[in-house]
Amino acid sequence: MDHGTARETKAQAVDYARELSERVVRPSDVADGGPALAIGLAPQPDGSYALAVRYRLGLPSVRRIARKVVQEVGLDADVRRTGRIRTLAVGDDPSKVRPRPPVITARALGETGRTRPLRPGISIAHVDVTAGTLGAFVHKDGVVHALSNYHVLSGSPQARVGDVIVQPGPADGGQAPRDRVGTLAARIDLSAERDATVDCAIALLDDQEVDPEYPVGRITTTAVALGGEEVAKIGRTTSVTRGRVTAIELDNVVVGYGEELGEISFDNQIEVESTGTGPFSRGGDSGSLVYRADGVALGLLFAGSESGGENGSGLTYINPIDAVLDALGVTLV
Structure with missing residues (x-):
């Protein structure tokens, strides 16, 4: 067809x-x-x-x-x-706002330590969340912000604009005020009572000097996924992994957000499977920017399944990047 x-x-x-x-x-x-x-x-x-x-x-x-x-x-x-599709912050239940012990850090391949200047792919989170990934830097009203998921930078309907963001995330030993890097600036609210398209939030950074380079160089442009693209991401847990877009425009993708938010249905999502021997993503990779080999952004990683994919390591789900940027009113740095 x-x-x-x-x-x-x-x-x-x-x-x-x-x-x-x-x-x-x-x-x-x-x-x-x-x-x-x-x-x-x-x-x-x-x-x-x-x-x-x-x-x-x-x-x-x-x-x-x-x-x-x-x-x-x-x-x-x-x-x-x-398998059951869940968000991919660190921990079994990402909706709970109690930090997990730092022992999780020992199993991560990505950057879980304190990193300055900030750069894509490192551990970050709301001070009461576990840990996710700093996906990208964006401009809002000419000011640099960090982009990640709602469930990484906010984590709960009780979170408020102005709440402290730490790097690394609490699951990796981050604490306030020592590791504060900014504050929650904006989020797109989620509710089990309505369908969603994006899971995203931004943090206003205290220090505007950042390193925006990815393994493929700087990423400033976006594209709509057409399917079949070879893609990559850099995340807090699995570092650099590669995959292939196996489905686009997926509606009714039901994602578990734990006890507080329940299950939320997402429309117009992108599916990626790993092209390596391991998974494309694991818990803690939430918020990673997914991009093509030519350095064009396609989406924001937020969830994954327990099984599926060609190598059986699970499937990853990402929000279309243009939908994310439009919802927040931001542009890539």
Whole structure:
């Protein structure tokens, strides 16, 4: 299918899946009455698109819906099972605002220590969160800010603009006031009661002198993911990893945010699988900027699954970068 036809087919599949969900899905299979499965577009080797269907492993009624959707469409479909999809801050439950012990640092390949000047890929977090990744530097009203996820720089609806941000994050030993680097400046609020597109926030930096270089050089431009791109990221936990965009425009990606926020459904998301022997991302990589080999930004990493992908190490989900920048009213430095 070409892009236009694929989008039309996707819209029909989403409607059909919602209709089936109301009749077939057991309440225990779908938390909070959310959607049964994620549907988007999967790039094919010839440049066309198939329907991308993602369902959570271990949910029988959802698996049946996935099969029925594929039968109804009657065209090629890329069907994948995933584990539970969660945010990727450090710790088992990123919604809890108690720092994890620094022992987690010993398992990280990325930069978990105190780093000055600040640069992309290092540990950072709200003073009451565990640890995530500083993804990029952005300008807002001519002033340099650090970009990462809501659940890294805010972490909770109780957080407020002006709260302290530390580098490294508390899970890596960061403390205020010794390791303060700035304050929470803005965030896009999240709620289980409405669908979302982005998980993002920015911190106003105390020191405006920063190092904006990535392994591929400085990144100042963005692009819309079309699928099939070879990508990379630098994160606090797994450092530099490489992957491939395996789905775009995914709707109904249900992400677990722990007890406080529950599960939130995201639309228009990008999926990446690792092209190496290990995972593309792990807990603590949340907030990483995902970019092409030519140094063009595609998205902001925020969540991942327990399983799936060609090497079985899980799938990673990212917000489209232009949606992130537009929501916050910022530009890349």
